[in-house]
Amino acid sequence: IRDVFAMRALLESLGVEITEIDDHSWRIHAAQVRPADLDPDLCRKIRASILLAGPMVARSGELHLPPPGGDVIGRRRVDTHLLAIKALGASATYDRSFHFVSKGLIGADILLDEASVTGTENAIMACVTAKGHSIIRNAASEPHIQELCHFLNHLGGKIENIGSNTLHITGVPKLHGGEFSIGPDYLEVVSFIGAAVMTRGEITIRNAGVQYLDMIKLVFGRLGVIWDTINDDIVVPANQPLEIEHDLGGAIPVISVMPWPAFPTDLMSIAITISSQSSGTVLFHDWMYPSRMFFTDKLVSMGAQIVLCDPHRCIVQGPTQLSPEKMESPDIRAGMALVLAALSANGKSVIRNIGQIDRGYEKVDQKLLALGANIQRISE
Template sequence: MDKYIIEGGYPIKGMLTLSGNKNAALPCIAATTLADEPVILRNIPAIEDVLVMFDVLRNLGASVEEIDAHSWRIDPRSISRYEVPEELARKVRASILFAGPLTARFGKAVLPPPGGDTIGRRRIDTHILALQELGARIAIEATLNFSAVKLVGAPVFLDEASVTGTENAIMAAVLAEGTTTLTNAACEPHVQDLCAMLIQMGAEIEGVGSNRLVIHGKKSLHGVEFAISSDYMELGSFIGLAAVTGGDLRIEGVRTEDLPPLKVGFSKLGVTWDLKGNVLRPNTAAALRVVPDIGGQIPKIDDAPWPGFPADLTSIMTVVATQAEGVALIHEKMFESRMFFVDKLISMGARIVLCDPHRAVVYGPSKLVGNVMVSPDVRAGMAMVIAALCAEGTSTIHNVYQIERGYENLSARLSAVGAHIRKEQED
């Protein structure tokens, strides 16, 4: 296990280039099992979750070859097993994404309950109900056992706009017989990436980018060379980093279509930016100030399915709010344990009232001081890194494995733009 040692108070200056979208890479890796030819994936982030997903593919029998640091060639034609090992499933929640494609292509899939972040209950009912609607049989024992002689298209109303549930349903439907209509589907950029890849493989999907998808099943899908889009979660994280540390940070690889939801949230804390081409430059000259709602009311930053403000950035926004003059309410509606990390910010000097598992009132600005922390999940861990970089003194963050599951080569990249951060092995 490794830890970060961070000395705060140094401005961030220079260029950071966005990695590929982690949340797009994981379903696209699972989708390679649908092809009857090799697939090449590009702009894949070099992170732990990706490596675990490739290990799952190898265990299933697929050939996985690294072309370069961010490009991989997967040949699924040698797949001969359909069970995801428990030790790999425990490491990454995205292992559940193999249920749809394996069942669609091979008629069976066996998966242990998925692991991943500890941010509260994360139900898998949507996955199961959607695949059942398409004709799959599911036996729930110590493992989840999916089977189907044939999947048949059907109208499917998802009981919640689950991202991975939508992705599993899409991957099952593209090889189902007939037409599937998915309603209340998630439409995040990573879902759109998956759809774009499948369409290039020969799938027929209508309504991409909306919450209603019409999928006309095909008998087979061919290989493809596909590049993952940039990670807007990294973008939001780096905007938050620049906002609280000052300096002159530029962020390269930005897609304009990802910005409107981020602007809604960040603007409430007085964070603005300039955009030239695909390079975004946060404005850090002026002090952060909470912008009250009309009538002088305390503003609320809350998350919602796309195109709402991303749930994964609420942890980052909580840190930014500690450095903004005024009062803001952070309302994380989707996961009941994600806000529990604020006790670490409070121990650093933040003035935060945790109202309940979903809501925190933040009073700023607060002078933060270094502390010893343990990362509970990817996004809270990144929020701790940002807090440590704007704090006075030295912080130690343990369990950085959790952070590096979602952020590629983080300590080296931040060091290159002026952060005083180093990675050390635990004693």
Template sequence: MATSSATENIRYVVEGGHKLSGSIEPSGNKNAALPIIAATLLTDQPVRLSNVPRIRDTETLVDLIGSVGVTADWTGQNELSIQAKEVRPASLDPELCTRIRASILLAGPMLARCGTVELPPPGGDVIGRRRVDTHLLALEQLGASITVDQSYRFVASQLQGADVFLDEPSVTATENALCAAVAAKGTTVLRNAASEPHVQDLARFLCVLGARIEGVGTNTLRIHGGRSLAGGDFRIGPDHIEVGSLIGLAAVTRSSITINNAGVEHLRSTLMNFDRLGISCRIHGDDLHISSDQSRKVKEDFGGHIPKIEDQPWPAFPADTMSIAIVTATQCEGVVMMFEKMFESRLFFVDKLIAMGARIVLCDPHRAIVAGPSKLRAARLESPDIRAGMAMLLAAMCAEGTSTINNAQQIERGYERIDERLNALGAKIIRQPSRDE
């Protein structure tokens, strides 16, 4: 396995124009693994997790829980053994917290376990303002006292169940509130909750440990809290965002690949929106096949109007797949409006695609018009965040010539050994340390 320290800069040298073939299996869902690792602090019994993506973000969170006294060991390439026999109510390491936004997921579990936690501001991708107000308001309604200064300090002698309405269906706020509610005394009703596959995975994990949660997969969760939790074994589900990335990759490189164990039950909106771009997939059980023979022709709306692909909370099209869809659209015939509603800086990476030859008009921070197909040319690129970085990798793989993607460690925060796994399908990606030039 290619590994690097959390601070090492990596670049990918990508030779474009190669078709891929074969089978690939998506990694475990990063956005499920992170809250589940945090939630292991709710029990003092051993927990064994499998299909955990071995990526920078999960490794950083493992380091974080280890810093407060939790025993966490990688017992296999994608297997974690965790026991939070003791949890110290210590201040979390600011340097580790700045690496990942997921550090905020420790607020609920540590508050439940220790009665107090001091959390430095979380880091993560710079894709616009990412407010934490929803977390604070939810935990406050469950009985926490919160002080905000240079850090967030939470105190609660005893969390109490409550009827909580989230001011937005935030995924991580739902996960924090869910963990706190499991430990709270009494019943909590969590309304306007996020219901993404990774939220469902967290709820199922907590139920394996003995929690009682009703409404999993809906926007209203009823949690009967205060039950003592045991240990257990749990397998992380497949990453539907990685599946969407692989669909886009097959489309732009005109390749034929099969995605095994794709978790097709969570792909309805993803498949619907790729179909609008003229990319269709065949489902065989839980496997997904994308053939090289695609129309790649944008389907106009009724009446010949320009179609729109827009992200929304689950079960609509995922925001994290928008960057992939934009690159895919550059290789499809027709015009489509891409409407990114959730993060005001996520579309700014399209200037790199324009420099590569893509025909894109950035209307404002949330909307872009893509006209295709465009012949992309190699370029020197910089990965600003996980998803834009993966989108740039797709663009480089279908471009003419050899591209360099700096800051590729951002991609590795979300995609496990992606260079190795794509090279096994026929890609030409060289991973190497990036030195200041």
């Protein structure tokens, strides 16, 4: 995953030693971390560069951080990060780059002004070694945040109420090393569910992390998508009827994104694409990001019946047979949605700028090829 390698380069520039054990295991030794000037180009490549703020201020007391990058899906404010770190006693200023300074973080009762995922992660990493007790209210609770908390506890942290929107953290003097295995990525799991649905195929996904998929299963069920769970495995049956489930009285259903555990914004593009193959009409609403819906013009060029009401809403009428098209991947999630659309189209599609997809998916073309897709990575 390209974003992971970009973060690795940033960490190594701060003195972290990273050794690759195998394709999916790294040894990270951070004994000699030091403040350093970070590469602005690297920081602009990924949104996650902002996540260096919390741990580096806690560890070194100072950090100069160029602005982060990431997907172009509308304004993505970072004020929540600054407010959280300042609440712990640090100073945070901005003049073409962020400058954080602290003489020692002190635990605090922090109310996040929005349930930001990366803002919550930064606050957690800053609080875990802050002196005293901290409370993080209105915290995001996505699976990867829960996993971060479990990881920090494994290293000696004291984080309670994991999975809730109010976290209690008792600061410890320092963390120790440990070995930890990362769980499944629910976004990748659902992407492959979408691949099966769009191609009318059957797929079994093992170790899928089904405990995190309840709301997604409920929302996808309204699009006519079903799957079975066997322990921690998912079985998606072939040739699903795909019929939109109307609201009471026959009203057009509305699918909106909300903070976890509700339906996540990062799956909106895939849900829209699937609905183009479902019988019926559905309204999608993403109030979080004003550019999330703009990829739908590419689905329309393939034959999908989609009306973009405004930057936050679109109406989809299905089903329609999609036609092949040459397209540009605008961001990670929309790029993957276009791959799914291309899999269901009659003929050969070309998707350019696939580096966007590589930022969030590992060897997705090889995985789809192994499932029987006719997909090829080419150089132009």
